[in-house]
Amino acid sequence: MPATPGREEVAVLVLGLAAALFAAAANAGAALLEAMATRRHTRAAGVVTSPLYLSGLLLDIFGWVLTVLALRYMPIVAVQAIVSGQVVITVIASHWVFDTPLRRIDLAAAAANVLGLAFLVGSSRTGELPETGPGATIAILVVLVALTAVGITTAVRSRRAVPTAFIAGLAFGGTAVAVRLVDLDGPVAEVARTVVTDPVAYALLGYAVLGLALYTVALARGTVGPVVAVLAVTETLAPGLLGLVLLGDGIREGWAWAFVLGLVLSLGGVVVLARSPAQASLAGDDGVARPPLKRL
Template structure:
């Protein structure tokens, strides 16, 4: 099942990257704000986002949290390269080095990490999941309202997105379709999953509106990978292969280091419109 999880995570990263490109194209081509959300390009990107999220959920059932989150964060590699072809943004030599480092790091992570039996969720675990959600919501919304700084808001958004990964690991999605639907509708863990996702998306949107895309994406990627990944290793059955600790650490450093460098690439600024170009010409039709 590891192969299935790996394939799902890789396709999820590609889907999220494709969604970012399509949504950026829709934003650049629109002449008014209302036209963006009704654009076929934007709607296609939204569908890809949903598809990527579903695949991420699937991957989290079969792979260690830290590996899945790092792979999905690796979508930055795809967006930077794709932005070079679509928006004609510069592709720096350091971007190519960072992309290579990310790929090598992900390979080391996947090879050195392992996952065990999914843990049983007791009442205490459910309560803890909900309490953390409430604390993040109160703190994150408070910071978003009082501060104009983007990085603290992005940090809380990363923790919230990390909470979705933990909730996915804890919610029981096994069994017939009818039973899965019943679980989604009645299980507080499933409700918290929706709450974490909504909180993360809202705070991420606020952070992007208040700061440059590079630091926001970098903080988000590191936080949503390390926080749930650590919980997975300590409490949720994830582990490291015997003798694989050095490779695991090296893989994590290379994968996240590559993402941080690429998050500050000119391509990311182009996607977010931070490059001062309203509607750049397309290299491809």
Template structure:
């Protein structure tokens, strides 16, 4: 139970950090007169720092909670961003947005209440090869889409799979943390799953950026959030030791539907579009994953 609390707190703070990063990056862009000024802005750099903090906390949460619960909580950053942007930037906030936010919170509560975790899996050479092979397939497919297609949604879908791959890789990394720091670093550098984790992250970031450049932020964020939650979450339940408390399966399904449904509605909110510059009023902030 204690480890679930640690994971829950880490995931919640990660969502808050990611939302704060989006707000700071948007604020820096609205103040800047040129792109170079954005990158060197202390406000934007603070946003990047929050991005890093959010990623580290997400990694921590994934070690203690089921993947589907962590991914859904972190995707809930959209809720925080939309509501906060209303107060900071006076962006529009509809009644349906408030209802979606309430559904998301209720859904996350049901997910956390129904979640259970088992032992972290120990994979052999076959599992490592599978992780690397999927990365290669996604890289080939994603790069092909980026070069040959102008459609944003398929690219966002592959980006979501790539980000989902990072969640799976985190769960599969097996480092001996009882040794000296040097031994831990050497173990990490020589672990192919760690390199796969970095590959998935870079691929996801690149494809997400391409998708945002080609389509509206709402559909792109919605597709990304659903994909990066469901795909690795299913793997976690089937193969990686995640589970659902006995008798809680209907509540788990309902929670997942409410949480993701709320994110999808809020991803298409005018507030989200305004924050990203899709409303034609503000310059779009530098995109982030």
């Protein structure tokens, strides 16, 4: 018989789930606002000073904060899968905002993603973080240095977008692992002191900056579909598996089938939607220059 979660565990799960869902919505809203800004201005200076773009940037930051909160209460693999599901929101929303085409397969992929996320959330659990010691800190810093070296080399020497997107996904996954390792419990003053003095907090920032830089390079060199698909799968699976093996995450007894099915459905839906014409139009990869907005 599958294990039944207790009331306290359910409350924690609901808090983490709400944070992850709002993070996905915030990231999707940010993408739409930033797309509007790029379609209204022809110069970069006009884009970055646009109220639409600045609002999108604030939403991005808000979404990141909510993701950090969700990672404190939910398994890494579930949070990363939910946040990557922002592609579902952007594809459907861009149909209404930019009048981009919405295929039947897009609707099917969106439904598969939602169903998969339900299976993932229901089957996974977060346990106590094992005692990691200084070894974990050293490991996460060493991996950051190695990823930075490999990422910069790949970005400079390779003209292909997918390898760069893969390393960007690993970097974003590193932020999820770092969040789990940083001690953010206790009074505000104590948390602030930890953030300033803990090397893992600086590693978290380093992973985020590296991931963003490499993702930008990948988008500049390839079409948005493959880049987003590779990024979503990598930033979900790599830290998710690490969370299951080393960081206290787990699968409920008797729910392994639901976990695997949920992972396949949720990531499969994201991969399909990442290659949607709506997603390409949102990123400006459809060859249509600054189309008029359908709705404001």
